[in-house]
Amino acid sequence: MRDTWYPVLESKRLGRRPVGLTRLGRRLVLWRDAQGRPVAQEAACPHRGADLSRGRVVNGCLECPYHGLRFAAEGACVRVPCDGDARPIRADLRVKGYVVREGLGLVWLWWGEEREELSPLPWSQELPEAGAGACTATLTWNVPFARVMEGNLDLHHFPFAHRRWAPGMGTLLDPYTARLEGDVIHTRGVLREDDGKPWNGRSGFVAEIRVLFPHLVLLHFGELTRAMAVATPIDAENTWVVFRYRSGLPLLGGLVAWFLVRTEVRLIQPEDYALLRDSEPRHPAREDFHLVRADAGIALWYRLYERRLEAQRRTLPPAPAPTAASG
Ligand code: FES
Ligand SMILES: [Fe+2]
Incomplete structure (x- = not known):
């Protein structure tokens, strides 16, 4: 992009x-x-x-x-x-x-094109800052960029892909909403038991994800904790990802953030990585999938992606082939 x-x-x-x-x-x-x-x-x-x-x-x-x-x-x-x-x-x-x-x-x-007036850094007010109360980790994944972003928008994989860390987590994603506002995809969902009833407003695990297209992800956990994931293509096959947690807890915020980043990077992300790395095709188009209701956020991301790629193709000369990866 x-x-x-x-x-x-x-x-x-x-x-x-x-x-x-x-x-x-x-x-x-x-x-x-x-x-x-x-x-x-x-x-x-x-x-x-x-x-x-x-x-x-x-x-x-x-x-x-x-x-x-x-x-x-x-x-x-x-x-x-x-x-x-x-x-x-x-x-x-x-x-x-x-x-x-x-x-x-x-x-x-x-x-992109060098211009006199470049846009400011994206979401600099929203994304969690580095420093006290925050912890950052970076990962290099042998997964194409779009697949990484697809994984970032996925809520309903949690009780399966990460079942070890979420025993008994409900598998029904309801209610679930995904909408586009400008370049921001907003998704919100509740993972809960499928008890055949409408949501009572309390049960289950509530998650909220916002993505500033194409590559910035912001998550909120309760009032105090925010997390970001930002992806940058290394080349066509590999992606560099920055994770950061920030906790507003007085005094212990840094420790909480450190613990969350360690858990994420050591335990949770390796499970996502193995699945994303081996998913086929590596460079999917939307038609390659059979998306379900809970994939609505992913569908929005791919729609924007395909639209932008098409617009770029029309305005740009063909890009030189990317070089092979290393480091
Ligand atoms: S290759 Fe000769 S100075 Fe760089
Ligand atoms: Fe995951």
């Missing part, structure tokens, strides 16, 4: 040394300039293609590990050691860069 901010790295992982990673099908190098601002550029050196993430930052510029060419944050080559400092540098010797911003303890990359 173009024209979207995607998180690509936790802020705290970006220090003095350049970091190499693959996101959105590109091999990237991330580093910080002299002011500490994050920079994201293509990792292949424009000279002869060495991996710039093996280089170092010198005087606020990125130095290639191979022949020492240096690149400024805006991409221009500022030094060619073998030519000496007196010789002019050819103007086409530039590294391609991406617009990045920092917020909520994450480095976000603008994936």
